[in-house]
Amino acid sequence: MGDINIQANYEQEVKEVTYPGIEGGLTRRQFIKTAGLIAGAALTEGVLVTTTPKIAAPAIIKGTKLHLLQWSNFVPPADDEIRRQAAEWGKQMGVEVTIETINANDLQARIASAIESGTGPDIVQMLHNWPYLYASGCVDVDDVAEKVEKMYGGFYKQIRDVSFVEGRYKAVPYHIVGAAMTYREDWFKEVGAEKFPDNWDEYRKVGKMLKDKGHPFGQTFGHTFGDAPAFAYPYLWSFGGKEVEEDGKTVALDSKETLQAVEFIVALWKDVFDETGLSWDDTSNNRAFLSEQISCTLNGASIYFVAKKQYPELAKRINHAVMPAGPAGRFHYHVTFEHAIMKYSNNVEAAKEFILFLMDKPNFYKWFEIAEGYSVAPGPDHENHPLWQKDPRMLAFKDIGKLGKAIGYPAPPTRSASEALSKYIIVDVFARAIQGESPKKAIEWGASELRNVYKS
Amino acid sequence: MKPNVKSVENQVEQVSDYADSKLTSVEYVGPAVKEMGEKKRGKLKSGYLERENILAYVLVAPAVIILVLFIAYPFVLGVWLSLTDKTVGHEGHFVGLQNFRNILKSQIFLQTVQNTFVYTGVATVLKLVFGLALALVLNRHFKFKRLVRASMLLPWIIPTVLSTLAWLWMFDATFSVFNWILVHLGILKRGLVWLGDPHLAMVSVIIVNAWRGIPFFAISLLAGLQTISPDLYEAADIDGAGSFAKFWHITLPMLMPVLLVVLIFSVIVTFADFQVVYVLTRGGPSNSTHLFATLAYQVALASGRLGEGAAISLFMFPFLLLVIIVQLWYIRREQ
Numbered sequence: 001m002g003d004i005n006i007q008a009n010y011e012q013e014v015k016e017v018t019y020p021g022i023e024g025g026l027t028r029r030q031f032i033k034t035a036g037l038i039a040g041a042a043l044t045e046g047v048l049v050t051t052t053p054k055i056a057a058p059a060i061i062k063g064t065k066l067h068l069l070q071w072s073n074f075v076p077p078a079d080d081e082i083r084r085q086a087a088e089w090g091k092q093m094g095v096e097v098t099i100e101t102i103n104a105n106d107l108q109a110r111i112a113s114a115i116e117s118g119t120g121p122d123i124v125q126m127l128h129n130w131p132y133l134y135a136s137g138c139v140d141v142d143d144v145a146e147k148v149e150k151m152y153g154g155f156y157k158q159i160r161d162v163s164f165v166e167g168r169y170k171a172v173p174y175h176i177v178g179a180a181m182t183y184r185e186d187w188f189k190e191v192g193a194e195k196f197p198d199n200w201d202e203y204r205k206v207g208k209m210l211k212d213k214g215h216p217f218g219q220t221f222g223h224t225f226g227d228a229p230a231f232a233y234p235y236l237w238s239f240g241g242k243e244v245e246e247d248g249k250t251v252a253l254d255s256k257e258t259l260q261a262v263e264f265i266v267a268l269w270k271d272v273f274d275e276t277g278l279s280w281d282d283t284s285n286n287r288a289f290l291s292e293q294i295s296c297t298l299n300g301a302s303i304y305f306v307a308k309k310q311y312p313e314l315a316k317r318i319n320h321a322v323m324p325a326g327p328a329g330r331f332h333y334h335v336t337f338e339h340a341i342m343k344y345s346n347n348v349e350a351a352k353e354f355i356l357f358l359m360d361k362p363n364f365y366k367w368f369e370i371a372e373g374y375s376v377a378p379g380p381d382h383e384n385h386p387l388w389q390k391d392p393r394m395l396a397f398k399d400i401g402k403l404g405k406a407i408g409y410p411a412p413p414t415r416s417a418s419e420a421l422s423k424y425i426i427v428d429v430f431a432r433a434i435q436g437e438s439p440k441k442a443i444e445w446g447a448s449e450l451r452n453v454y455k456s
Numbered sequence: 457m458k459p460n461v462k463s464v465e466n467q468v469e470q471v472s473d474y475a476d477s478k479l480t481s482v483e484y485v486g487p488a489v490k491e492m493g494e495k496k497r498g499k500l501k502s503g504y505l506e507r508e509n510i511l512a513y514v515l516v517a518p519a520v521i522i523l524v525l526f527i528a529y530p531f532v533l534g535v536w537l538s539l540t541d542k543t544v545g546h547e548g549h550f551v552g553l554q555n556f557r558n559i560l561k562s563q564i565f566l567q568t569v570q571n572t573f574v575y576t577g578v579a580t581v582l583k584l585v586f587g588l589a590l591a592l593v594l595n596r597h598f599k600f601k602r603l604v605r606a607s608m609l610l611p612w613i614i615p616t617v618l619s620t621l622a623w624l625w626m627f628d629a630t631f632s633v634f635n636w637i638l639v640h641l642g643i644l645k646r647g648l649v650w651l652g653d654p655h656l657a658m659v660s661v662i663i664v665n666a667w668r669g670i671p672f673f674a675i676s677l678l679a680g681l682q683t684i685s686p687d688l689y690e691a692a693d694i695d696g697a698g699s700f701a702k703f704w705h706i707t708l709p710m711l712m713p714v715l716l717v718v719l720i721f722s723v724i725v726t727f728a729d730f731q732v733v734y735v736l737t738r739g740g741p742s743n744s745t746h747l748f749a750t751l752a753y754q755v756a757l758a759s760g761r762l763g764e765g766a767a768i769s770l771f772m773f774p775f776l777l778l779v780i781i782v783q784l785w786y787i788r789r790e791q
Contacts, residue, residue: 116544222651223737275649276652277652278652278653279649284630288630415760418759419758419759422759424740424743431742445563452562
């Protein structure tokens with residue numbers, strides 16, 4: 001009851017702001033800001049804002065069409081919410097909005113053909129460092145990105161680095177699907193690990209005990225876009241290894257730090273990991289974990305979500321943790337999502353308005369709550385969100401965005417870094433050593449392939 | 457004897473009368489058509505369509521336009537792209553053979569070349585042997601012959617991506633049905649890592665490609681088998697030939713033209729295969745199953761280097777050209 005009253009008050013307040021605002025010459029942007037503040041205030045009081053204020057559409061975009069292409073979210077209700085918000089905004093603005101969702105693996109082919117043919121969706125959702133790859137086909141969106149940056153208390157470094165291409169924002173940071181160590185708390189406790197191992201040596205020690213008991217850790221080193229690089233890159237960085245120097249040109253893989261990392265992975269493979277991992281794709285570890293074959297794997301929160309729905313008893317035994325630290329520190333690589341407006345679009349203004357609408361805190365947090373923290377905001381603002389108080393098992397994801405680095409680190413996430421990623425060179429250095437090639441040779445192979453990639 | 461000759465003469469006369477009447481009628485129609493043609497010619501102010509050499513080009517034009525638009529243009533564009541440093545969204549500049557030099561330096565590419573030949577060679581031999589065997593079996597008479605023949609085509613009809621997804625599940629590391637059977641029959645202690653071991657992964661993709669291609673071989677060869685006259689086999693039976701002799705001296709030589717065309721067609725398609733590998737392994741583990749097409753896709757689309765991707769796929773060209781030359785040469789020799 002109390003909630004409903006507050007809700008009603010809020011709506012009234014909004015109405016009071018709306019009409020004088022527009023008549024009194026308040027710009028839409030100022031208005032959204034005000035509404036955002038009110039909404040933010042309402043949120044801190046624990047109220048979920050479900051309606052967005054009605055405002056008049058800028059005349060230029062009325063009657064136009066807008067097409068957004070994005071991946072099919074692994075949390076389907078989140079896509080439904082985007083569609084709902086799009087319909088709501090479209091109705092208010094008099095814009096016909098189409099939300100198209102396709103498999104994440106097919107996005108790049110669509111983007112490439114759209115840019116080359118100069119026709120296609122107005123807004124494209126980018127992943128990883130794609131804004132770098134397609135910068136020449138994207139509109140500068142500094143104005144929008146800077147507003148969003150302020151709203152969310154800055155951007156996390158990884159998502160900022162991939163969106164900010166040579167001095168301009170080529171995409172607006174949208175959200176981050178955090179990857180965390182998903183592990184079986186009960187089994188860990190059985191071997192005396194009250195907490196998740198803090199460094200790789202402890203990780204190996206606990207893992208060995210668990211593998212001996214028939215509960216190995218699971219990790220893929222196959223050619224799969226999410227889990228394989230999400231482990232291989234930060235693992236390498238944590239030993240101080242890197243593919244290239246800061247200049248983004250000099251290949252630096254061949255180092256004693258890399259050698260240490262590769263030698264250690266061979267030992268881990270034997271002592272700790274499930275040996276079927278070389279063939280896994282992004283869903284295999286989910287299945288292996290849910291069928292109680294493995295005791296730990298690096299993943300988004302999807303394993304836990306499925307368990308909560310289908311195997312509630314198992315869910316109670318799952319917890320999440322950040323990756324162990326290596327000699328050079330603790331790192332993560334997350335899948336980041338960005339909104340880019342394409343140059344060929346003849347509706348850039350509407351596209352900017354729509355992105356701002358989706359990023360408007362009440363809307364974004366509504367969506368964030370529906371996805372239950374599977375995706376986090378592009379900046380630390382969400383860390384204070386009440387959602388994190390709800391489920392302590394999700395806490396590891398709260399500020400995991402801070403640990404993320406972009407591929408190519410410490411160099412900028414250039415096209416070459418992308419090519420190295422798409423050719424799975426770093427992943428394969430580890431895979432080759434695991435398959436029996438000497439670590440030195442595997443690194444030599446990787447360095448020579450990287451030189452080929454970074455030559456231009 | 458005489459009346460007979462008479463009647464034959466009569467008949468001949470009758471026939472020639474009939475022929476005459478036909479001829480007259482043709483003569484009668486002839487001028488009419490001519491006249492109509494002249495009238496039309498008058499209207500069109502040209503008689504080009506009347507001339508065979510021009511009409512031929514007109515009739516062939518739609519096919520040529522389609523070939524130029526959908527085959528020749530992309531091909532020429534592909535050749536051009538391979539000589540430039542084109543990336544998505546950027547103008548390409550001519551760089552000569554730089555792309556080719558670069559990819560030849562890459563061990564991933566060299567491994568891909570090797571993979572492609574192994575994949576094509578082994579899969580084609582498997583398809584040929586099993587396809588031929590299946591065709592020979594299906595060529596016999598048995599109950600539900602039509603139903604069996606039709607259902608055999610299923611693997612070939614189902615969209616490749618769908619059937620390959622089913623195979624992906626059967627090769628799954630945790631839930632492989634093959635492993636379940638092997639372990640439960642006591643043949644193995646623990647399951648095989650089908651797609652995780654470089655050699656097994658290659659075996660797996662080859663199995664799927666062969667499974668999919670066998671029906672094409674079988675049905676084409678079956679059609680070929682049915683054109684062989686039964687008289688030949690009867691004659692061979694009379695001469696006391698055994699079944700192997702009949703196969704070797706009748707079936708195989710008579711089937712050769714069909715067999716070669718099917719074989720060459722299959723080699724081309726297998727060499728340029730994409731879907732099976734893309735769905736099952738994406739070229740992994742450690743590039744042990746990459747084919748030209750999957751590597752070209754990865755380089756051109758995932759990292760946006762269209763020029764280099766085009767160069768990779770163009771490496772297929774000399775080999776495919778050779779295959780096509782052999783095919784044309786063979787067809788000519790037959791004629």
